[in-house]
Structures are given as C-alpha cells and as structure tokens.
Amino acid sequence: MSNINLDYTNVLKFITQEDINKYSDVVKENHSRLRGKSGVGCEFTDWIDYPFCYDKQEFDNIKKATQYINENADAMIVLGIGGSYLGARAVIEALTPTFSKTNSNTKIYYAGNNISSKYIKQLIEEVKDKSLCINVISKSGTTLETSIAFRIFKDLMEKKYGKEEAKNRIFVTTDKEKGVLKNIANTEGYMTFTVPDGICGRYSVLTSVGLLPISVAGINIDELIKGAQDMANILNNENLNENSAYLYAVIRNILYNNGKKIEIMANYDSSLKYFTKWCTQLFNESEGKEGKGIYFSTVENTTDLHSIGQYIQQSERIIFETVLNVEQDTFPYIIEHTSIDDGLEYIEGKTLDYINKKAMEGTIVAHVDGQVPNLKINIPILKEYYIGQLVYYFQTVAAMSGYILGINPFNQPGVEDYKKNMFKLLGKTNV
Amino acid sequence: MSNINLDYTNVLKFITQEDINKYSDVVKENHSRLRGKSGVGCEFTDWIDYPFCYDKQEFDNIKKATQYINENADAMIVLGIGGSYLGARAVIEALTPTFSKTNSNTKIYYAGNNISSKYIKQLIEEVKDKSLCINVISKSGTTLETSIAFRIFKDLMEKKYGKEEAKNRIFVTTDKEKGVLKNIANTEGYMTFTVPDGICGRYSVLTSVGLLPISVAGINIDELIKGAQDMANILNNENLNENSAYLYAVIRNILYNNGKKIEIMANYDSSLKYFTKWCTQLFNESEGKEGKGIYFSTVENTTDLHSIGQYIQQSERIIFETVLNVEQDTFPYIIEHTSIDDGLEYIEGKTLDYINKKAMEGTIVAHVDGQVPNLKINIPILKEYYIGQLVYYFQTVAAMSGYILGINPFNQPGVEDYKKNMFKLLGKTNV
Numbered sequence: 132m133s134n135i136n137l138d139y140t141n142v143l144k145f146i147t148q149e150d151i152n153k154y155s156d157v158v159k160e161n162h163s164r165l166r167g168k169s170g171v172g173c174e175f176t177d178w179i180d181y182p183f184c185y186d187k188q189e190f191d192n193i194k195k196a197t198q199y200i201n202e203n204a205d206a207m208i209v210l211g212i213g214g215s216y217l218g219a220r221a222v223i224e225a226l227t228p229t230f231s232k233t234n235s236n237t238k239i240y241y242a243g244n245n246i247s248s249k250y251i252k253q254l255i256e257e258v259k260d261k262s263l264c265i266n267v268i269s270k271s272g273t274t275l276e277t278s279i280a281f282r283i284f285k286d287l288m289e290k291k292y293g294k295e296e297a298k299n300r301i302f303v304t305t306d307k308e309k310g311v312l313k314n315i316a317n318t319e320g321y322m323t324f325t326v327p328d329g330i331c332g333r334y335s336v337l338t339s340v341g342l343l344p345i346s347v348a349g350i351n352i353d354e355l356i357k358g359a360q361d362m363a364n365i366l367n368n369e370n371l372n373e374n375s376a377y378l379y380a381v382i383r384n385i386l387y388n389n390g391k392k393i394e395i396m397a398n399y400d401s402s403l404k405y406f407t408k409w410c411t412q413l414f415n416e417s418e419g420k421e422g423k424g425i426y427f428s429t430v431e432n433t434t435d436l437h438s439i440g441q442y443i444q445q446s447e448r449i450i451f452e453t454v455l456n457v458e459q460d461t462f463p464y465i466i467e468h469t470s471i472d473d474g475l476e477y478i479e480g481k482t483l484d485y486i487n488k489k490a491m492e493g494t495i496v497a498h499v500d501g502q503v504p505n506l507k508i509n510i511p512i513l514k515e516y517y518i519g520q521l522v523y524y525f526q527t528v529a530a531m532s533g534y535i536l537g538i539n540p541f542n543q544p545g546v547e548d549y550k551k552n553m554f555k556l557l558g559k560t561n562v
Numbered sequence: 563m564s565n566i567n568l569d570y571t572n573v574l575k576f577i578t579q580e581d582i583n584k585y586s587d588v589v590k591e592n593h594s595r596l597r598g599k600s601g602v603g604c605e606f607t608d609w610i611d612y613p614f615c616y617d618k619q620e621f622d623n624i625k626k627a628t629q630y631i632n633e634n635a636d637a638m639i640v641l642g643i644g645g646s647y648l649g650a651r652a653v654i655e656a657l658t659p660t661f662s663k664t665n666s667n668t669k670i671y672y673a674g675n676n677i678s679s680k681y682i683k684q685l686i687e688e689v690k691d692k693s694l695c696i697n698v699i700s701k702s703g704t705t706l707e708t709s710i711a712f713r714i715f716k717d718l719m720e721k722k723y724g725k726e727e728a729k730n731r732i733f734v735t736t737d738k739e740k741g742v743l744k745n746i747a748n749t750e751g752y753m754t755f756t757v758p759d760g761i762c763g764r765y766s767v768l769t770s771v772g773l774l775p776i777s778v779a780g781i782n783i784d785e786l787i788k789g790a791q792d793m794a795n796i797l798n799n800e801n802l803n804e805n806s807a808y809l810y811a812v813i814r815n816i817l818y819n820n821g822k823k824i825e826i827m828a829n830y831d832s833s834l835k836y837f838t839k840w841c842t843q844l845f846n847e848s849e850g851k852e853g854k855g856i857y858f859s860t861v862e863n864t865t866d867l868h869s870i871g872q873y874i875q876q877s878e879r880i881i882f883e884t885v886l887n888v889e890q891d892t893f894p895y896i897i898e899h900t901s902i903d904d905g906l907e908y909i910e911g912k913t914l915d916y917i918n919k920k921a922m923e924g925t926i927v928a929h930v931d932g933q934v935p936n937l938k939i940n941i942p943i944l945k946e947y948y949i950g951q952l953v954y955y956f957q958t959v960a961a962m963s964g965y966i967l968g969i970n971p972f973n974q975p976g977v978e979d980y981k982k983n984m985f986k987l988l989g990k991t992n993v
Contacts (some may be wrong), residue, residue: 146677169992213868229684244865246918248893253660276864278904279897279917286900311905318902332868392823392880400678412869419873426824426881428859433707434675435625436980437644437763438843442850442857444976449823450857462679466710469717471749474742477990486710486988487677493983501979538749545875548932549867552924557917559908 132511134365135520137375139382141495141505142451146385154381154535155371161534162369162377170534172541177329178526182337182359182519189325189339190352196302196322197346201235204300205261208254209344210243210280211268213412214332215304218522219344220411222336225402225518226350234349243267243280251283263288266343268304270326272312275553281312304339331541333413336522351515358519366527376524379506380531383425386451387536388506391427393450395443399491400457401431403511407455410525417529417540424536433490440494444501451504454495459512460484563942565796566951568806570813572926573882577816585966586802587810592965593800601965603972608760609957613768613790613950619958620756620770621783627733627753628777632666634729636692639685640775641674642699643712644843645763646735649953650775652840653767656833656949657781665780674698674711682714694719697774699735699862701757703743706984712743735770762972764844764960767953782946785802789950797958799877807955810937811962814856817882817935818967824857826874830922831888832862833944838886841956848960848971855967871925875932882935885926890943913930 164170166179200207209219220241227234236262242254265284267275288297303322305312316323324339335341337359346352368374371381383394394414396407407429418424430439443450464483466475478486495505508524511517533540595601597610597679631638640650651672658665669692673685695718698712719728735755736743747754755770766772768790777783799805802812813826827838838860845858861870874881894916897906909917926936939955941948964971 169750174919188775212865213655217869228687230688239867244868245832245862246864246914246921247833248891248895248914248918250660250832251914252893252895256659257661273905275917275921278906278913279909282897282900282902282904282906286898288626306782311903315902315904363649377798392878401676401681402678408869414878415873419870419875419877421876422878424873424877425857426857426877428857431676433677434643437675437977438648438839439846439850440980441974441976442846442855442977444850446846446850446855446857447823447853460679464679464683466713470714471713471716471958472742473713473746474704475709475713478710478988481988483677483679483682483710486706487679489987490980490984492738493985494980497979501976503726543872545872545932546868548875548928549871549921549925551925553921556920556924557908557912 133509134511135362135517135524136509137379138507138509139378141499142382142386142509144151144499146382146389146506150382150385151371151378154384157535158377158531159369160369161531165530165534172539175329175331175334175528175541177327178334180325180363181330182356182363182523185338185356186325190342191307192322193324193339193343193346193352196343200264201237201349203262204237204264205267206238206240206258207264207344207347208240208242208258208284209266209268210277210284211340212244212274212276214335215268215274215277215340216241216244217409217412218333218341219335222341222350222355222475222518222522223348224347224405225513226515227250227348228415229402230409232348235347237264237347239344239348242284243277243338243507246276246279251280255287263291264300266302266304266347267312268326268340269312270310270332272305272310272315275550278311284511302343304343331543334541335527336409337519352513355519358516359523362397362520362523366524373511376401377531379528380535382506383532384535387425387437389451391425391504393428393455394399395450396427396429396453396455397432398429398455399432399487400513403455404431406521412485413525413529416543416546417533418536418538420538420545423538432494436494443498443503448502451506453506453508454491454497456491456507457513461513527532564940564942565942566793566939566948566955569938569940570809572930572938573813573817575930576935577813577820578867581816582802582809582812585815587811588966589802589808589962590800592962594959596965597798602896603970605772605936606760606765606972607764607961608758609765609768611794612758612761613787613794613954616769616787617756621773622645623753624755624774624777624783627774631695631778632668632780635668635695637669637671637689638695638697638775638778639671639673639715640697641708641715643675643705643707645766646699646701646771647675648836648840648843649764649767649772652837653772653781653786653949653953654779655814655836656944657946658779660833661958663779666778668695668777668778670779673715674708677707677710681925682711686718690739693731695731697733697778698743699757699771700743701737701741701763703736703741704982705744705779709742733774735774762974764847765957765972767840768950785946786950788949790954793951793954797955807958808962810959811966813937814963815966818856821933822856822858822880825861825884826881827858827884827886828863829860829886830863830918831944834886834888835862837952844956844960845963847974847977848964849967849969851969851976854969856918863925864918867925874929874934879933882937883929884937884939885922886941887922887938888941888944892944
C-alpha cells in the first residue's frame with residue numbers, strides 16, 4: 132500500500148508547474164532551517180524528531196496507565212482545551228466506531244474545553260453511575276477552562292471514591308517540573324506525564340498529551356508512532372518535487388498570493404470530522420498572524436454540499452478546496468435490489484463507498500469547473516499507521532507553509548489578548 | 563422579558579450610523595417586495611406568513627403522530643439532508659440535554675445526510691435492540707443520500723416488524739401530490755406530511771419538515787410557532803432603524819462592501835452548535851451566488867478561542883463576527899471553595915455562566931481592538947418561544963440581506979452541478 136500522498140493535478144488548471152518550481156530554492160532554505168532547528172520559532176520544533184527520540188520510559192508508563200484505566204473505568208474524562216484536546220479527539224474519532232467512539236471498555240468524555248454550565252452539569256449527570264478516571268492536560272495549569280473543570284471533577288472524584296482511591300484515578304499531563312498543576316500533582320501524589328518543553332499544543336498529538344487518551348481509547352500507539360516515523364523520513368527531503376508536504380505548502384502560498392483567502396477542507400467520511408478540526412487549529416493558529424494567513428475552514432460531505440455547497444460552487448472565487456480521500460473502504464455495504472420503485476436501480480449491486488466516491492469525483496469536477504482549485508490528499512485506509520503519517524504530514528505542511536508566508540508558525544501571540552481582558556473583567560489581580 | 567435583539571454598538575467603531583441610514587429607502591423597497599411577495603424568488607416566500615396560515619389539521623396530525631411515536635419507539639431515525647435535516651436538528655439540540663438530546667422517551671438519530679458506509683452500518687448496529695420509527699423527508703424523493711438511506715431502513719423495518727407493522731412506523735414528509743416518495747407512500751400506505759410548495763428547504767424548519775422530528779423530541783411546537791408569529795409581527799416594519807433584522811442585513815452588506823469577506827458566528831453555549839450550522843446553510847445557500855456573497859462560518863467558544871482564535875485576532879482584516887449571547891443561565895453552577903492551591907480563588911462564589919459571560923465580553927473587546935467589527939444577537943433564554951423568534955429572525959435577515967446584495971435568496975442553482983456529474987459517473991441515464 133502506498134503512503135499518504137497529494138494529488139494536485141486539479142491545481143494545475145489554475146497555476147503552472149513553473150510557478151511551483153520557482154519556490155525550489157526557498158523550500159531548500161526553509162527545509163534546512165526547519166530540520167536544522169535554526170529558523171524562527173525553532174525553540175518549538177522538537178516535534179520534528181520526537182517520533183524517534185521520545186521518552187521510552189514515559190511511553191511504557193502510558194501503556195501501564197492505560198491498562199489500569201481500562202480495567203477500572205467505564206469512562207475517562209479528558210480535561211484540556213486547544214492543543215491539549217483536539218489532537219487526541221481527532222485521532223480517537225478517526226479510528227473508533229461512530230457511536231461508541233472507543234475501541235476499549237473505557238468511553239472517553241471531554242471537558243475543560245468550555246465554560247458552559249449546561250455542559251458541565253449534564254456531564255456530571257451523564258457519568259454519575261460510571262466508574263471514572265480523569266486525565267487533566269495543561270502545560271502551565273493556569274488555563275481557565277481546564278482549571279475550572281479540574282477543580283470540579285477532582286472534587287467529584289474525591290466525593291465518589293474518597294481521597295485515597297481518587298488519587299489512583301487521576302492522571303496529570305503537565306510541565307515536567309513547574310507550574311500550578313505540577314505542584315498539585317506533587318502534593319496529592321498523582322501519576323504525571325510530561326508536556327514537552329519544545330513542542331507547542333497543536334504539534335503535541337504524538338506526545339503524552341495526545342497519547343494517553345488515545346491509548347485509553349484502545350488505539351495502538353506503537354503503530355501511530357511508526358507511521359509518524361516513516362513520514363518523518365519520507366519528508367526529510369529538500370527537493371520540492373519529491374516532497375508532497377512541501378508541494379502542498381508551496382501551492383497554498385501561491386493560491387493565497389493569487390487571492391484565494393479561504394481554504395476549505397472537505398472530508399467524505401464523518402470519522403474525520405475532528406481530524407479536520409485539528410487541522411483547523413493547526414493552520415489558523417500557525418499562520419493567522421501579522422495581518423496574513425489563509426482562513427482554514429471545513430466541510431463534511433456529502434452533508435454540506437446541501438449547505439455550503441452553493442457558496443463553494445458560485446460565490447466569489449476566493450476559495451480553494453482540499454479533499455481528504457480515504458481510499459479503502461473498511462465497511463463494505465452493498466445496495467440490494469428492492470421491489471419498490473424508488474428510482475435507484477442504477478446503483479443496485481454497488482457499495483455505498485463506491486457511490487460516495489462518485490459523489491466526491493463529481494463534486495471535484497463541478498468545483499474545478501466552477502474555478503475552485505482542488506487538492507486531494509489520499510489516505511490509503513483509516514488505520515493507526517496512516518493516521519500517524521497524516522499527523523506528521525500536516526504538521527510539516529503547516530510549518531513549511533508558515534515559513535514561506537514569512538511568519539513564525541510555532542507561536543500564538545494573539546491568543547493572549549482575550550485572556551487579558553477576561554482576567555481583568557473577572558478581577559484577577561496577578562495577571 | 564425582551565425579544566431577540568441586536569446590539570451593533572461595536573460595529574459603529576467601523577462604520578457610521580449615517581452609512582446605515584443611507585439604506586433606508588432600499589430597505590423600504592425590499593420590505594415591500596418581500597412582504598408583498600413581488601420580489602425575485604417570490605414563489606418561495608410562503609415562509610413569511612406561514613406561522614399564521616399553516617394547515618391546522620396537519621399540525622394536529624403531527625401531535626398525534628408524536629404521541630404514537632413516543633409511545634412506541636425508543637428511537638426515531640430522521641432521514642433527510644440540507645434543509646430537510648439541519649433545521650430540525652438545530653432546534654432539537656438547542657432545547658434538549660447535551661448527552662441524550664431529547665426531552666421525550668424517543669431518541670432522535672439522523673441518516674440520509676451522507677453516503678458513509680461506516681456511518682450507516684454502525685447506525686444499524688446502534689439501533690438494533692431499540693424499538694424504532696422512521697421519518698423520511700424529501701420534497702421530490704430523488705435526493706440520492708436520503709433515497710439510499712430510505713431503501714436501507716425501510717428494508718430494516720420490514721425485516722424487524724413485518725410489512726404491516728412497519729407501515730405504522732414509517733412517516734413520510736414529502737410533496738403533497740407527486741414524486742417518487744409520494745408514490746411509495748401511497749402504495750405502501752404510510753402516513754404522510756407535506757413539504758409546502760412555496761418554501762425552500764432552508765426556510766422550512768417551522769413546517770412539517772422540521773416540526774415532526776422536533777415534536778417527537780418532546781419540544782413544544784405551539785410555543786415555537788408563537789415565537790415565530792410574534793417575531794413576524796415585530797419585523798413587519800419597513801423602518802430600518804426600528805427593524806433589527808433589517809439593520810443586521812444592512813450592516814453585513816456594508817461590511818461586505820468594505821472588504822469583510824467572512825462572517826464568523828460565535829456561540830458560547832454548545833447547545834447552539836447546530837443552530838449556527840443551520841445559519842451556515844441559510845446564509846451561504848441564500849447569498850453565495852453570481853460571484854458574490856459573504857462566506858459564513860462558525861466557531862464554538864470558548865473552545866475555538868484556542869483554535870481559530872489566533873486567526874481572528876491577528877490575521878487579514880477580512881472578517882467580522884456575530885455573537886449569539888444567551889442572556890439567562892438555566893443551569894446555575896457555583897464555583898465552590900477548595901483547599902488546593904489552583905489559583906482560582908478570584909472566581910469562587912461565581913457561577914460558571916458569569917465566568918463564561920466575562921470570557922465573551924473580554925473576547926469581544928479583544929476582537930474589536932483587533933479591528934474585527936462585532937455584532938451581538940441577544941437571546942433572552944433558550945426556550946421554545948425564543949428559538950421560534952430566532953428562526954424567523956434569521957430567515958428575515960437572510961432574505962433582506964440577499965435582496966440588498968442583488969441576488970435571489972430563495973434559489974440554489976449551484977447545488978445541481980455536482981449532482982449532474984455524480985449521476986453521470988454513476989451511470990444514471992434519466993438525469
């Protein structure tokens with residue numbers, strides 16, 4: 132089976148291979164900066180070789196904790212927001228059943244990613260008869276949403292189990308040495324995992340931040356890492372035309388310079404919904420700064436062809452589209468003959484996936500005809516190994532794309548602005 | 563309690579009241595065209611007085627069907643896509659608990675809005691031990707996604723219950739007289755409801771299309787209609803400065819003409835997620851045509867402040883933001899004192915909703931400071947009556963906004979393009 136790859140033939144109706152080739156030298160320079168850890172923001176590029184040099188002892192501890200949690204908890208509540216939340220959920224939803232969303236006996240719930248009273252009260256109600264574990268994830272321990280949820284659910288756990296037993300059921304992923312959450316973990320005696328220093332949230336899926344919840348959901352994290360390792364090797368290539376992540380990065384910059392302000396990522400399999408949301412953070416947070424950046428948005432097809440589809444087909448031509456195409460169907464379902472006259476004879480004997488693929492192909496043709504440049508990312512099959520490839524692939528695209536754009540793809544200075552105002556309104560003095 | 567209303571003070575830092583007032587006459591003319599049913603697309607404007615002149619017999623039948631379904635089914639599968647799906651889901655999720663998503667004994671599932679083999683196979687598995695009813699919704703009966711799902715679930719029902727009993731459990735919402743689905747319903751003897759002729763999908767929430775699933779979910783549809791009636795009366799006012807829906811429509815056109823290509827609708831209560839998705843269809847499908855239209859996109863806050871937030875704060879200034887603000891908290895939860903040192907002393911004794919509101923206010927200030935014009939729609943409380951108001955409000959905004967933009971807000975010619983290609987690829991001969 133081939134690897135994750137990029138089909139950009141439908142972009143070449145709008146820009147030329149020559150336009151792309153002009154970026155060869157820029158890409159070479161940026162490849163050297165990125166891999167040599169000498170570019171802007173390089174203090175946050177440890178994700179590049181992390182699949183090879185991660186802490187093996189910690190990795191084993193994740194597996195041990197997983198075993199304990201799977202044996203002792205019907206449900207685990209993952210407390211985190213942004214990069215401490217989306218990556219894990221993206222991988223979990225891609226690789227688990229549609230309704231249970233877990234491959235293990237432990238169902239995963241998410242909290243600490245909002246301040247909704249309805250959500251929190253109803254989550255408490257939802258889990259009240261379940262055996263529980265908690266994984267709280269925050270580098271500093273000062274993220275408001277997650278801190279609040281941790282206070283609430285720590286209290287709930289201690290009332291439910293007593294302080295001693297609760298201690299065994301609370302797992303903390305935070306800074307190695309310092310911070311509010313690390314101090315609490317030390318005081319209370321919780322098992323801790325490390326948020327690495329040199330990796331910012333949106334690039335942290337394949338660290339303990341993502342791996343503990345992913346593993347608890349019954350997903351094979353060895354395979355995930357193996358996929359990332361192989362993709363890291365594949366993409367360690369400075370030659371633009373041999374590196375599909377760099378091609379994607381160059382193409383999106385050319386399109387952006389040609390007035391395409393919006394990238395719409397489309398999936399045709401709702402399992403990838405949270406994966407596209409993770410990409411939304413990865414790209415918008417990496418690039419949306421200094422008055423620049425493509426607006427990265429998502430659709431779920433064919434659902435949204437009946438919603439945003441009209442806009443994509445005939446609105447202002449300021450958009451391009453990137454389709455996630457899962458090649459192999461793992462749930463074959465054949466349309467059988469029926470006696471009623473519903474006009475569907477022409478699809479009898481065909482699989483749902485065959486029909487879905489034709490809808491995708493027909494849509495791509497319609498959009499390209501409608502002057503929407505189209506990129507297609509081919510994913511051989513939805514399995515751990517390829518999701519590992521995919522995570523590393525998109526991280527590399529975002530990094531290179533940001534370097535070409537001329538910004539620091541590894542910081543997020545704008546996220547502080549609302550926090551400052553909020554803390555002021557809440558009367559927090561030591562902001 | 564006040565009605566749904568618009569706060570546009572934070573827009574007046576970017577445009578003037580005078581800019582707005584210039585549209586007074588245009589609005590008067592379009593008001594007259596809209597309410598007089600003489601504007602472009604007027605054949606699809608029956609939604610305007612529908613809350614008053616709907617079919618009372620059919621309304622009663624919805625209640626009777628609801629009673630039967632609630633008494634006989636653990637679950638109802640709603641088969642529909644686009645306007646035959648999103649409106650019902652928007653209202654249901656706004657007014658039901660976060661995890662069960664129903665106020666009745668009948669849980670609602672959705673299908674026929676994609677062609678995913680994984681989704682359909684796992685839905686079949688999910689409902690296999692439940693007592694079931696089905697509501698299939700399609701004007702023509704030829705929408706591929708819905709037709710396929712109906713073939714599959716009709717067959718499932720007949721195998722589960724036998725043909726006679728299945729007949730009592732299948733409810734069809736379709737054209738009054740003609741079409742594939744109407745013919746099947748006649749042949750098989752299903753109870754039918756009508757998709758009105760003069761209302762296109764995205765404006766059809768308050769017809770049988772939306773009302774049957776909404777009612778089955780235990781939501782009071784009388785209150786919903788009452789809210790829509792009152793809002794229809796409030797908005798029957800040609801004076802721009804007395805009509806907040808028209809003000810909103812004018813403001814978005816002025817911002818669009820000033821280079822704001824993207825509207826981001828933000829909620830601070832995840833119950834409104836599908837409501838914002840319904841708005842996404844309403845605006846993108848109404849306006850995205852003839853090379854024009856704002857790209858309407860959504861965020862869930864505070865979650866997405868840690869995802870898209872960076873882009874909103876510091877990217878290209880081509881965006882404006884519309885916040886849905888639910889004023890009254892119906893799930894008060896007070897942050898209690900704790901012995902651990904988590905740095906949250908300053909919010910002790912406050913409710914989650916108070917904190918959430920401060921996050922909202924702080925974010926609005928940050929975004930406005932960052933040159934993002936901000937509109938706020940105030941919703942007194944999440945109850946049927948106000949959701950009814952809200953549906954009618956946004957329908958009016960989309961209609962007026964489209965008229966000002968100079969397009970037909972009631973058609974969707976671009977949606978056909980992908981279908982034609984798809985049918986060709988699938989070998990359908992009588993396209």
